Amino acid sequence: MPEESIPVIKQIDVVVVGGGPAGIAASMAAARNGAKTLLIEQRGYLGGMGTAALVPAFCPFTDKEKPVVRGIGLELLEQMKQNCSLEYQKMYQHSLDWVPIDSEVLKRVYDDAVLESGVELLYHSFVGQIVMDSTDHQVDAIVVLNKSGRSAIQARYVIDATGDADICALVGVPIQKGGPSGELQPGTMCYLVANVNRKSFLEYLRESGDSGQISLAVEKAQEAGDLPQGRKKVSGFAWLSDNLVGVNFGHVFGIDGTKAEDLTRGAVEGRRVVKQQIEFLRSYVPGFEYAHLVATGEQIGIRETRRIQGDYILTQEDYLSCRSFEDDIARNAYFIDVHLTDSSDQMNIYRLPPGQSHGVPYRCLLPKGVDNVWVAGRSASVERIVQGSLRVMPNCFAMGQAAGTAAALASKFSVNSRNVRIKELQKLLIQQGAWLGEDC
Ligand SMILES: Cc1cc2nc3c(=O)[nH]c(=O)nc-3n(C[C@H](O)[C@H](O)[C@H](O)COP(=O)(O)OP(=O)(O)OC[C@H]3O[C@@H](n4cnc5c(N)ncnc54)[C@H](O)[C@@H]3O)c2cc1C
Structure with missing residues (x-):
């Protein structure tokens, strides 16, 4: 191929790659907290698996006693309900668990919500390359390919919300995929x-x-x-x-x-x-x-691909003992739901008692070896069995809100992802509606 020069089309504080639940919440949180934010999505609409793969319902937002995932996720759930038909509203007005998704309504709700938060949107654009300064462990720019050609976007901070940890894979972050022999949960065409x-x-x-x-x-x-x-x-x-x-x-x-x-x-x-x-x-x-x-679905629903290795890997023991951490940025109460890898296999299901949840530490969002990138969503740093729980949409909203808020703080104080002050991050998350447990 002939040598090509790639135009830099934008310079931005925070670029979020991937417009599923994690990327939506991440971009809204970053923009609402003052960062100049761009959200890039390969399709012409937001929602990830919930719209593109027609996953038909949101998993529970509650621990069966109270909402555990609140903040931006809950706000978007309520907005979707308000925009659905009267018949729908009558059926689900008071539900927070297993609320059915009207994907066409949801696409519009997501468009409006991100734009009203001040996010700039770029659809129909795939991120397949990055420019990295390996001396200071930073991603300098991401390269998008779309109808306009190939172009670069310089970003001070990057949130990888691709669900597949695409950006981290390009960076060379250590990654795991599926079980010990690479087995993956199956896909489903909804x-x-x-x-x-x-x-x-x-x-x-x-x-x-x-x-x-x-x-x-x-x-x-x-x-x-x-x-x-x-x-x-x-x-x-x-x-x-x-x-x-x-x-x-x-x-x-x-x-x-x-x-x-x-x-x-x-x-x-x-x-x-x-x-x-x-x-x-x-x-x-x-x-x-x-x-x-x-x-x-426009594509088959994908439950599991890459998981990054972050500064902490959340374990099954953490899940079962409902552990809390100093740097919690979210809580999870959803059951562990690892689908069979072939038709003779069994499903793995573990449930926490009603009212119980565990914390999700900030360190699970920090990929090893890079200092200006966060991962939010189903490829966060957790053991495979915990991914079987944390992967669902309410949790992806919660992790996204935390990553976006952290990126805005990093941008404000010009620090890297590991130097964000956790207490300040937690305070902002709580002020903005998130729930981090009774003690916070
Ligand atoms: C069959 C099935 C059933 C499920 N059932 C439920 C359920 O009932 N309730 C529930 O809450 N959850 C359910 N889940 C889980 C949930 O839908 C996903 O785990 C969740 O959507 C993950 O969110 P995410 O934001 O991490 O990634 P995704 O939803 O996958 O979003 C990632 C987004 O990034 C975009 N993207 C990816 N790579 C790039 C790139 N390189 N450049 C640009 N854009 C990119 C994609 O187009 C996509 O829009 C189910 C999943 C499946 C597959």
């Missing part, structure tokens, strides 16, 4: 189905004794060969109205979300699986007789 009848469905559950996850119907279809062996229930139905439902069901195994070839196979196989599931729903599940598939 989808939206119209022309269904919730009342008939509920009547079927009452009369048949089947669970809300229709395990009886699934087992019957598996025995008859109308569904492949594997998980014996639907992960979730999220009813947006009495005749529209989001579905999270089944798995596609062996998909590494950092490989384009695997994502391609996931898309093709995922759509095949959905076709089979729609046929199953129509013939086995009352209320779904006339089900019409409206949309599948």
Whole structure:
């Protein structure tokens, strides 16, 4: 290739790469706290898995007694509800757990929320290169590729919210992926189905004794060969109205979300699986007789890829003992939910008692070997089993808000990520609605 000079199109305090829940909250927090902030997203909308992959519901924001994830995450949840139909509002007005996602409403809510916070947005742009000054362990610029060509953005601070730790992988941060032999949780192609009848469905559950996850119907279809062996229930139905439902069901195994070839196979196989599931729903599940598939995810949903090695790796023991840390920036109460890696495997599920949660230390967001980058979201520095819990959207909002607030503080005082004053960060987070536990 001929040598190419890359224009520097922008100089900015904080650049956030990736517009999923972590990146949305990170960019809003950074901008609200005074940093000039740019959010870069490869798609033409925000939301990550919740919109692009049609993941149908938000996991609980509460520990079954009180909200644990508050701040920007809760604010966005309430905004989505307020913008949904009246029928939807009646059903979910007071819910904070398993609230269904209306993805088209959510995309607009996210657009407005980041722009109103003062964030600059750049869609349709993929970050595939960085410029690094290895002498001072800093990323100097990121390189985006889009319809305008290749260009560089100089940033004082970078938040990697790609979900896959793409920026950290480019930096050379030590990384782990999946289990000991590289095994990964499966992907799922989620989808939206119209022309269904919730009342008939509920009547079927009452009369048949089947669970809300229709395990009886699934087992019957598996025995008859109308569904492949594997998980014996639907992960979730999220009813947006009495005749529209989001579905999270089944798995596609062996998909590494950092490989384009695997994502391609996931898309093709995922759509095949959905076709089979729609046929199953129509013939086995009352209320779904006339089900019409409206949309599948733009990509297969990815639960797990890279985890960075940060200044601290949150352990299973920390999770189970509900440990708190001096540098907590969030709390988590969601159960550990590691999906099977192949159809013969079992799911790993551990739950904390109601009212209990553990802390998430700031150090889990600090990748080793680089001083002006934070990671927020599902690739934070935790053991694999803890990732099975921390990865869900409410937690990604909370980690994002912490990373964005820290980046704004670093920018204000011109210090690196490791020299942000923790007490000041915690104070700001609490002032801005986050919850860090009873003692804070
Ligand atoms: C099938 C499935 C079911 C799930 N069920 C639930 C559930 O019920 N409730 C729940 O709360 N959570 C659920 N989760 C988990 C949750 O959706 C994700 O873990 C969460 O969205 C992760 O948030 P994130 O911000 O870290 O990353 P993501 O949501 O993955 O967002 C990352 C964003 O970065 C962008 N991006 C990535 N790389 C680049 C790049 N190099 N350049 C530019 N942009 C880039 C992507 O396009 C994306 O928008 C589920 C996940 C899956 C896959």
